[in-house]
Amino acid sequence: MRAPPQTVTELRSALRRGEITSVAATQAMLDRIVALDNELKSYLTITDELALEQAAAADRRRAQGEDGALLGVPIAVKDIICVAGAPTTAGSKILDGFIPPYDAFVVQKLKEVGAVILGKTNTDEFAMGSSTENSAYFITRNPWDLEHVPGGSSGGSAAAVAAELAYGALGTDTGGSVRQPASFCGVVGLRPTYGRISRWGVVAFASSLDQVGTFGRTVADATALFQAIAGYDRRDSTSLNVPVPDYAAALTGDIRGLRVGVPAEYFVSGIEPEVETAVRAAIAKLEELGAEIHPITLPHTRYALPVYYLIAPAEASANLGRYDGVRYGPRVEGADMIDTVKKTRALFGPEVKRRIMLGTYALSAGYYDAYYGRALKVRTLIKQDFLNAFAQVDVIACPTSPTTAFKVGERADDPISMYLADIFTLSVNLSASCGLSVPCGFDSKGLPIGLQLIGNALQEATILNAAYAYEQATGWHQEKPRIGRG
Amino acid sequence: MTNPTTYYEPIIGLEIHAELMTNSKMFCGCKVVDSAEAPPNTAVCPVCLGMPGMLPVINRQAVEYALRVALALNCTIQHHNIFARKNYFYPDLPKAYQISQYELPLGVNGWLEIELEDGSSKRIGVRRVHMEEDTGKLTHLEGGGSLVDYNRSGVPLLEIVSEPDIHSGEEARAYGLKIRQILRYLGVNSGDMEKGVLRVEPNISIRPVGSTAFGTRTELKNLNSFKALAEGTAYEIARQAEILNRGGQVVQETRGWHDARRITFSQRSKEEAEDYRYFPEPDLPPLAISDEWIATVRASLPELPDAKVARYQADYGLSAYDARVLTEERAVAAWFETAVAAAPTHAAKTVANWVINNLFALMNEKKQGIEQIQVTPAGLVELIGLVENRTINHNTAKEVLAEMFATGQSAPAIVQASGLAQVSDEAAITAVIANVLAANPDSVTAYLGGKEKLLGFFIGQVMRELHGKGDPAVVNRLLSQTLAARRQA
Numbered sequence: 001m002r003a004p005p006q007t008v009t010e011l012r013s014a015l016r017r018g019e020i021t022s023v024a025a026t027q028a029m030l031d032r033i034v035a036l037d038n039e040l041k042s043y044l045t046i047t048d049e050l051a052l053e054q055a056a057a058a059d060r061r062r063a064q065g066e067d068g069a070l071l072g073v074p075i076a077v078k079d080i081i082c083v084a085g086a087p088t089t090a091g092s093k094i095l096d097g098f099i100p101p102y103d104a105f106v107v108q109k110l111k112e113v114g115a116v117i118l119g120k121t122n123t124d125e126f127a128m129g130s131s132t133e134n135s136a137y138f139i140t141r142n143p144w145d146l147e148h149v150p151g152g153s154s155g156g157s158a159a160a161v162a163a164e165l166a167y168g169a170l171g172t173d174t175g176g177s178v179r180q181p182a183s184f185c186g187v188v189g190l191r192p193t194y195g196r197i198s199r200w201g202v203v204a205f206a207s208s209l210d211q212v213g214t215f216g217r218t219v220a221d222a223t224a225l226f227q228a229i230a231g232y233d234r235r236d237s238t239s240l241n242v243p244v245p246d247y248a249a250a251l252t253g254d255i256r257g258l259r260v261g262v263p264a265e266y267f268v269s270g271i272e273p274e275v276e277t278a279v280r281a282a283i284a285k286l287e288e289l290g291a292e293i294h295p296i297t298l299p300h301t302r303y304a305l306p307v308y309y310l311i312a313p314a315e316a317s318a319n320l321g322r323y324d325g326v327r328y329g330p331r332v333e334g335a336d337m338i339d340t341v342k343k344t345r346a347l348f349g350p351e352v353k354r355r356i357m358l359g360t361y362a363l364s365a366g367y368y369d370a371y372y373g374r375a376l377k378v379r380t381l382i383k384q385d386f387l388n389a390f391a392q393v394d395v396i397a398c399p400t401s402p403t404t405a406f407k408v409g410e411r412a413d414d415p416i417s418m419y420l421a422d423i424f425t426l427s428v429n430l431s432a433s434c435g436l437s438v439p440c441g442f443d444s445k446g447l448p449i450g451l452q453l454i455g456n457a458l459q460e461a462t463i464l465n466a467a468y469a470y471e472q473a474t475g476w477h478q479e480k481p482r483i484g485r486g
Numbered sequence: 487m488t489n490p491t492t493y494y495e496p497i498i499g500l501e502i503h504a505e506l507m508t509n510s511k512m513f514c515g516c517k518v519v520d521s522a523e524a525p526p527n528t529a530v531c532p533v534c535l536g537m538p539g540m541l542p543v544i545n546r547q548a549v550e551y552a553l554r555v556a557l558a559l560n561c562t563i564q565h566h567n568i569f570a571r572k573n574y575f576y577p578d579l580p581k582a583y584q585i586s587q588y589e590l591p592l593g594v595n596g597w598l599e600i601e602l603e604d605g606s607s608k609r610i611g612v613r614r615v616h617m618e619e620d621t622g623k624l625t626h627l628e629g630g631g632s633l634v635d636y637n638r639s640g641v642p643l644l645e646i647v648s649e650p651d652i653h654s655g656e657e658a659r660a661y662g663l664k665i666r667q668i669l670r671y672l673g674v675n676s677g678d679m680e681k682g683v684l685r686v687e688p689n690i691s692i693r694p695v696g697s698t699a700f701g702t703r704t705e706l707k708n709l710n711s712f713k714a715l716a717e718g719t720a721y722e723i724a725r726q727a728e729i730l731n732r733g734g735q736v737v738q739e740t741r742g743w744h745d746a747r748r749i750t751f752s753q754r755s756k757e758e759a760e761d762y763r764y765f766p767e768p769d770l771p772p773l774a775i776s777d778e779w780i781a782t783v784r785a786s787l788p789e790l791p792d793a794k795v796a797r798y799q800a801d802y803g804l805s806a807y808d809a810r811v812l813t814e815e816r817a818v819a820a821w822f823e824t825a826v827a828a829a830p831t832h833a834a835k836t837v838a839n840w841v842i843n844n845l846f847a848l849m850n851e852k853k854q855g856i857e858q859i860q861v862t863p864a865g866l867v868e869l870i871g872l873v874e875n876r877t878i879n880h881n882t883a884k885e886v887l888a889e890m891f892a893t894g895q896s897a898p899a900i901v902q903a904s905g906l907a908q909v910s911d912e913a914a915i916t917a918v919i920a921n922v923l924a925a926n927p928d929s930v931t932a933y934l935g936g937k938e939k940l941l942g943f944f945i946g947q948v949m950r951e952l953h954g955k956g957d958p959a960v961v962n963r964l965l966s967q968t969l970a971a972r973r974q975a
Binding site for chain 1 (some may be wrong): 532535536537538539540541542543544571573575577580581582583626630632634636761764765768769770771
């Protein structure tokens with residue numbers, strides 16, 4: 001028996017050659033989920049019926065001569081993205097049982113190209129977290145070591161892709177929630193430029209920072225998903241009405257002359273030595289492949305964390321006000337209307353409550369100028385740092401996270417140490433940049449390390465090609481996690 | 487209570503909320519429906535229900551309507567518009583925030599003229615005009631439970647804030663009426679306060695005459711008519727004066743108007759007031775309004791009431807009063823102007839008199855608006871023509887107009903069918919005169935003896951014989967001639 005296709009690219013070839021049907025590939029994935037996900041816990045909902053219907057439809061489309069990068073390819077969707085008719089909880093009890101009557105823009109796009117949706121993956125509640133431990137349902141495990149977290153908040157998607165429980169997946173990245181779990185799980189995670197992908201139908205956490213991103217086991221796979229969902233949507237006023245390039249065609253592997261900046265501020269104390277070593281080796285590899293390495297400076301880096309933890313909770317405090325049990329979601333009946341709403345809102349988890357309070361405080365009369373108002377100003381300085389840097393270089397290279405995956409429970413009671421897991425990713429969201437994480441090695445415990453590549457606004461093709469060149473030259477993506485291998 | 491205005495100067499500012507009659511809502515594609523008529527929750531979608539992941543898109547027509555109003559109120563238009571989230575929590579507000587303009591409203595520093603009862607006019611400043619969205623509507627059931635209707639949720643709403651230039655309930659009423667008139671002229675709001683599509687909320691404070699510091703203000707809500715606005719404001723001025731006269735202090739609070747008891751009552755004190763935690767709406771980029779757009783909207787504005795009044799006085803020679811009456815509603819003014827245009831030979835003044843004295847009476851009697859009546863401008867002009875060419879006399883014409891109003895028939899058709907044409911035939915009238923004089927020999931003798939007042943009696947008798955259709959001028963002349971002839975005989 002031939003080994004099943006390992007990547008989107010391989011699956012597409014096999015489907016084209018008729019060696020496998022989408023129904024068979026989908027069923028194989030569903031079987032694997034049943035076998036392994038009791039341990040891994042990457043999926044909150046498995047949409048098996050929907051998946052097999054979509055797979056059969058994809059096979060019919062292919063029989064009629066259609067082809068496409070994702071036609072009949074089984075993928076997973078983070079449970080903060082609405083899929084019509086499927087439960088969408090955002091990892092929260094306050095949306096337990098909520099079934100949206102609409103598809104998110106990105107889901108519409110995936111359906112158009114014939115992708116098969118296997119299910120909804122676990123997430124920190126409302127994407128607030130860096131370990132998936134804040135999910136109100138259960139903790140997802142890292143497929144490389146089940147004692148460790150997969151990162152977050154898109155930990156379910158990252159773990160599912162790493163464990164081959166999906167060929168690719170969608171996540172969302174508000175402060176690093178695609179790149180950081182990609183790094184922890186040893187997969188590729190892309191966080192495109194804000195506005196490159198419509199947020200329509202994506203449950204909002206922090207509206208000015210949220211962006212859908214893609215996971216793949218290879219750069220080409222993450223690119224294929226990205227290609228399918230990028231584009232303008234008139235229903236999202238912040239989406240960018242600019243043409244979508246052919247990203248796959250940009251993956252040439254040729255990075256000769258590429259100017260790579262290495263920011264001094266991203267190699268400081270707190271970074272694990274093994275992470276720094278691996279990332280510096282990766283940068284050396286880029287140089288070996290023809291890139292020019294330039295030291296650069298992003299002087300406002302140290303403000304990114306406080307700025308982020310004012311802006312994101314402030315926006316969240318407004319975005320989460322709607323969950324009152326009046327129109328949808330569960331309702332906890334109280335003595336009267338206001339009491340009912342209060343009791344219903346008690347369904348929020350502790351981290352969500354913490355951020356609602358933080359944000360409410362930051363926006364309050366008398367505090368706005370000192371907190372939210374000042375944060376907006378510093379955000380502008382951080383943006384300017386990046387614009388200055390991109391006047392000199394094409395790509396910025398740095399670690400995705402200062403550490404590899406930490407142990408389950410290790411940081412759960414210490415919000416600040418948890419927040420630090422995103423310290424290298426937050427600035428991309430605060431500026432108008434795009435970023436990705438690509439595997440660049442393992443620590444001595446066998447846990448993956450990620451290299452972060454950051455590009456200027458709408459320069460996804462540049463960072464994807466740099467990552468592709470690196471991946472092809474190193475082959476880290478061929479390493480497999482232990483789960484499911486006895 | 488003593489007359490407070492003797493000792494205190496009331497300082498009043500008005501906040502007016504006007505729903506815009508656009509096709510769709512402010513941020514989604516739902517139809518704007520009459521929430522009093524439409525079944526609850528039938529004009530809703532995931533966006534205006536605040537469902538997860540839904541995003542707002544600005545309605546261009548709503549911005550255009552708002553621009554019309556801001557321009558009509560002489561505002562400076564801001565090119566860079568920011569929407570903000572106004573956060574507060576209530577089940578009729580689906581997102582728990584209202585998208586509104588805060589720091590950078592659409593229009594600022596405007597003004598309008600109001601007319602006072604003594605005929606003078608006064609300029610009231612308009613501080614700002616900004617766009618926002620309406621909330622849903624809650625109904626609390628007796629015996630517990632609340633129902634919510636989101637048909638109104640997301641309907642475009644305009645907030646118009648005056649400067650505190652208003653000094654009495656009557657001025658408040660005049661300002662409110664003027665705003666309503668302009669909104670109606672612009673075709674953006676029906677002005678129906680009872681339905682809540684137009685909501686007027688005065689801020690009222692008083693201070694001793696001569697003082698420059700402001701007193702503590704109260705805000706008045708639930709005013710469902712302009713009468714309530716005038717009365718409620720006056721009540722509040724008197725109430726505050728009485729408190730101050732007693733040596734007390736006015737409490738800053740929101741007060742409601744009790745329409746049946748005609749009093750104000752405390753609703754919410756300042757301590758309970760909300761902190762709305764405004765911040766820029768991240769789901770909407772800044773809205774740029776170009777000079778070209780402003781110019782296009784400005785050019786499309788209709789002639790506004792003040793300009794019309796001036797023109798009617800200058801071009802038609804109407805009195806200020808008549809001009810105001812005719813321009814009260816844009817549709818009436820248009821009707822009148824069509825009639826004047828169709829009547830090149832008659833003075834506009836004659837047309838105006840017919841409209842004001844006769845047509846309005848019929849409309850009031852039958853409770854019909856100008857859009858509903860069957861009389862056309864050309865039809866009225868035709869009727870006036872019949873009077874001027876003496877086919878019918880003025881009194882007959884009034885009856886004909888009533889018939890036109892009731893049946894929609896033309897004046898000539900009615901005159902023809904009912905034989906109402908005026909008798910101007912001198913031979914026929916002379917014969918009738920002879921009969922009347924012959925039948926009243928005593929009166930003739932008395933008249934000839936000097937009781938000339940009896941001329942009216944003879945005219946009446948002759949007109950009666952002619953069934954009211956005699957040409958009054960001809961009757962008068964021939965009767966005078968005949969009697970003069972007798973005297974000489």
